[in-house]
Amino acid sequence: MSDATLPAQAPAQAAMQPIVPLEARLLRLGLLLALAVLVAGLVLPLGTLLLRAFQDPDGGFVGLANFAAYATTPSLRLAAWNSVWTAALTTALVVPLAFGFAYALTRSCIPAKGFFRAVMLLPVLAPSLLPALALIYLFGNQGMLRDLLFGHSIYGPIGIIVAQVFYCFPHAALILAVALSTADARLYEAATVLRAGHLRIFATVTLPMARYGLVSACVVVFTLVVTDFGIPKVIGGQFPVLATDVYKQVVGLQNFNMGAVVGLVLLLPALLAFAADRWAQRQRSGLLSGRAVPYLPRPRRARDLPLLVLCLLVAGALVSLVAVAIWGSLVTFWPYNLALTLQNYDFDRFDTSGWAALWNSVRIAATAAICGTALVFTTAWLLERGSPGGAVAGAVRFIAGVPLAVPGLVLGLAFILFFNHPANPLGFLYGTLAILVLNGVVHFYTVMHLTAVTAIRQLDPEFEAVGASLKVPAVVTFGRVTVPICLPAILDIAVYAFVNIMTTVSAVIFLYGPDTKPASVAVVHMDEAGQSSAAAAMAVTILAITASVKLLQLATGGLVARATQGWRQR
Amino acid sequence: QQRTRLTVYTALENEQLAPFKRAAEAAVPSIEIAWVRDSTGIITARLIAERQNPRADMVWGLSVFSLLQMEAQEMLEPYTPQGADALRPNFRSDRSPMTWTGMDAFVSAICFNTVVAQQRNLPRPSTWADLLNPAYRGQIVMPNPASSGTGFLTVAGWLGAQGNDAAWTYMTNLHENMQVYTHSGSAPCNNAARGEYGLGISFDMRAVTLRNQGAPIEIIVPTDGVGFDLEATALMRGSRNLEAAKRLADFAVSRPAMELYGRYYALVALPGVQPAVQNYPAEFEQRLVSQNFRDVALRRDAILREWSGRFDSKSAPRN
Amino acid sequence: MSAQLAAAPATDTAAAAPPYLVVEQVSKHFGTTIALERASLTVAAGEFVSFLGPSGCGKTTLLRAIAGLDPATSGRILQDGRDITFLPPAARDFGIVFQSYALFPNLTVTDNVGYGLRGRAWPASRRTHRVAELLGLVGLAEHARKYPAQLSGGQQQRVALARALAAEPGLLLLDEPLSALDAQVRQHLRQELRALQRRLGVTTVMVTHDQEEAMGVSDRIVVMSRGLIEQIGTPETIYRHPASAFVAGFVGHASRFNAVVDAPPGTLVADGLTLPCLGARRMLYGAPVQAFIRPEDVALGPTATALEGNFAARVMHHEFLGPVCRVTLQAGRLQLEADVNPAVAPAIGEVLLAALPAERLMVFPRDV
């Protein structure tokens, strides 16, 4: 029999390399392309900017001199400290609040959960200037409720924290709602049977099960507060934080080298937080077994009533802040002429771009939503299901996580320096709509990527193997099976991209061209020009558009589901 | 005939863009203007960031301090527009050919909210020195000179009018009354207009806009010497439409252009053009301190470092 | 009905000592679905009773009604003479092991086992002592400080058991405690579980859908189907004297075929074969029936010769199962399975004599 001759051959074969089939090579090529996009859209620009931290204004290498100079600036430690403590305090306020809200949505029997879920999203649907303006209307020195502050000024840390709480609330609540939505009912029953009280069950079952969600929520809120500069700029007074330090260095002093230094400093807490999150994610595996039985809350007044009150209070606060902004957009001149008017919506009076800016924004956001979603989802699929990419896959995975930690201002500046470099073959993008689209996609890449990966990981890992055994190319299986099944997640990603790109300011303020000014920038311009009612009006219009898109997604959700997800029914 | 599209960076007020464009395109039919407008700081930062591969053909309406910064970095295309020699000497580049030409002067002024003043019993100030009155404690806002061109212009004005030592003493005393140093040059006046504070120090044009919306503010140009800045024009080195840009630069110093500026600004670069702005003091020109822009621009870093050292680090909120 | 009839002998033995657990006419509705319909049974103290049935038959529902986790819609439950029908779970006296074990993943083995040992009755020292004792009992003393994720499935199962037994409950409830385990571990743990239950003497109710498991460990089995109790009895009774066609088909392996009662009484006709059948003696002539015969009861070759109603059958194929070889036989259109000693298994294609012992043929009326 042939076995006898084998041992001699085996070592020789062991050294042979498998032939890489064409399809696997194509998939690997796809991943390489994705890597190229990410490198061009994030790594190289960021590198170009951060290199400046080690240069003098003329481009000479100065080592750590800029860092030394910055470290001796007295305001550094103050700004860093301010950033850290406002972020920490905001986190400490938002996360418990969001936890209560998410808990009510997932673990209680309160009515109108759908309404609360929708209201929860309000803050992300508008530019961050909106809450700041509304807070000024409410708590400013002429504010309707200024007495509630007991003589303290809204300008400064109080305003920053209140506005940030508003702005970060949906992010934390979304994460926590997801974390709390999966629970093993059996654990609760086991604890009940062992005679644990409600508090003990909460402490020994609920909290531990949600702890990775809590870590994630804390990390996201902390990072958002540290990197956001819109709110501190408008309502922070002269209260220095790291994000406004970048603004001061870059916009006030045109000192890019120093701006890069602060940008790097700013990356630190964000990267640390990010590492903490990764660590928590890794601990998570094997927590919930496949045999778990989903938890369904039963009515209990002692829990439901307080939670309903909490939800009403939170929803009331969110709605009234937006309502104040809407009202503010309708008054003639706050606070001296409160006659209602629609003139503030005649944007062409206030800004040359006028309504065109809104149209620009919609075009940019829609293009980015479509192209970005395609890019993100395909890349995630290649990562999860393509042929093993080794180092390339590792690089893509890592890079995909970075944007969350990069402040928009840093990203915008990085884009100018990189894409406008005369030697850059991609320079033709500069000043076009395309660069705004690319910037938007890169800026919000991380969350889109995580959503896509989560959706893909829920699919049976053998789909592609089955396809291969049936000699169907992986791409066909991607188109016929993966995409249709993941359509709800894909829509989520697209709407997320659309909404965020509609409202973002910090990165694009450096990048728009003569014909591509986005509405979110127009809002800032109008506010700077003293036309705060018009600014509020534009912000409200953006809110109307994003809210319509979100509502459209919810409304068509049913239709889309019926058309493409009929197979889910039993 | 194909019109040349010029990318023009500007920090002019939004409402000025349309009339300026109309006038320029009428006067020079071969061009079409595409504006990129943003605040002074952002536009300057963008221009400098784009230095290696300029996207702007021209700058029309930007602080002369910014232009001097760019001149130092060899970013400006020297060109003496036709008729530029007629401008006030102080209002044009001293190089030959010129690197920039002035359009008009704007100053740091006080936006004084009369309603708040009545409520709080605040006297109407007429000089910078008046602002030291303890009655104004916590009622004054000004831009942070490190973040805002207007803030720097104000500080530069004090230094020019009062001399170094006296000016720093003045600022130290004023700091006691100051509520907030904002990051934006417009914010102080905006806030004063909304009654958030009684007095805001901003550049004058902002106040006009607000007043026209119905804000109860009075624009006060202090009589004890105000710092001023020029809005100016320059050609960018590396422009791909240099010839067309030169035509626009010629228009920018022409008399019709100056008359246009005069509709918004109290002092224009061309002597003899009578500005027609409402609510401006007649003797506006006399209140300007005399200052050497290049000199101030050169000292900018030192001034800001000094300022930051004195006031930035104590910027805990004051109530 | 059949359930109550079959329950009768069990109630007899229970009459000596009063039953520990009494379930009376318990029903459970989820909206319009009826998960459980008038279930009645009694469990004697120290007895091991299994609920056996296919998926969705209401086993878990009945167990949870006893535990009070999903209270019954109607009916009454008594434990140790006390009416517990409306008591919340925490006020009852039982320990429970879930199919998923439901161990607290963030607590160590020690903390899991000691979770319920709180309050004045359990000062720290007594508690530590009890936990150590239990861990010894289930053989996990050296894993005390580990977390559940660091244990194998079988070890997790034992932790869950120790936790359920910690407070010395009067009643132990088990919901498919072994179904998540490998076949080998399962068989081993099943014997361990039974030995432990014997040693502690704790009254135990177990849910399972594995008939071998139910037969191997139970004193009595409650066979359920579609929310109804089909039969209650000892494993032997259920296997040898099933109360319904469902029980006959579900418990153990059996070949099933349709037949008609023929004359004289005690005769069936199926596919032209005339088969003597004791069970058919009291049935009406011409009644359609379902007949069941277990593979180990089919007589082949020499033993078949002696039996009445034997017939020729052809060997269609073999399934070697280790101790026995399962042979598929074809006689006319009748297909039968017979277990034979693998050493003497007839060859495929061979035609031999087969017979179905009259006392082994199980028959049940059939709707036409």
Place this chain on the structure above:
Amino acid sequence: MSAQLAAAPATDTAAAAPPYLVVEQVSKHFGTTIALERASLTVAAGEFVSFLGPSGCGKTTLLRAIAGLDPATSGRILQDGRDITFLPPAARDFGIVFQSYALFPNLTVTDNVGYGLRGRAWPASRRTHRVAELLGLVGLAEHARKYPAQLSGGQQQRVALARALAAEPGLLLLDEPLSALDAQVRQHLRQELRALQRRLGVTTVMVTHDQEEAMGVSDRIVVMSRGLIEQIGTPETIYRHPASAFVAGFVGHASRFNAVVDAPPGTLVADGLTLPCLGARRMLYGAPVQAFIRPEDVALGPTATALEGNFAARVMHHEFLGPVCRVTLQAGRLQLEADVNPAVAPAIGEVLLAALPAERLMVFPRDV
């Protein structure tokens, strides 16, 4: 090694026709873990071969290497004479069914089955025809328009099978195709699967960890443990002549005890009992061994009297399993399980004569 020794008889039969599938010295490493170590086997055309072993032993790894889904680290695989070692899956000729079935949930049964029927070889009409044919084959014609979620587990399994068979592959690979199903459905589908395979004559390799399943359906079984092939052989060979202690313990039920080889040759001593044992005849005096005896081989009562080396044993407890009753016996410190006819099962506590037939005792050297 043992695997190659045991493989010999199978290779003999395969020698007549050239083997359809040849796996030569295939190894697979994941980083530093060795999932598969130099596995060699041959499968004849039309044969049904199972890979049997505990979880993590490398069964799936070997199957996926054959499919090309996770190419082998070293070694060679030939299918129908063609070297396929480095071919991508799509260039090979096989159909596969996964444990999860991996049905496309958004496609109907028809579309799932027809998924691979694309290209010029499959014009629409031919395709429709083939799908209908396959659905008829697996008995799902009336479910053609349903989605997988609307089918029962067993039906889903059949859809997966039809899909794998659609393009008439030369080789059918099955990775635990039945493990997700209920015991009852499982037994039924197992026979169906085997019948279908016979009918189509397609060469089949199945992965399973259920030894009854493997024995019931396979022509030959490959027993694996920790990445190594322990034995290849027919079900009977594996059950009756296990090549290692692992196989003896894993396949079928057996009592295990330690013993020492004694004089004269062919004698064991275990716990003071002297046991004749054919398997020990060629072993050295004093060698420590593990001995295995299957419960159905233990002789009790009258049959034991006639056997050499019989001994008295006490009945410890019973496990009623239906066809047999498993009795646990204690003789000194030796614990044994014996299967007896339930009708004549000895009472608990009874002491009776037991014997282990010398030719049935399986022994393997033991490390001390």
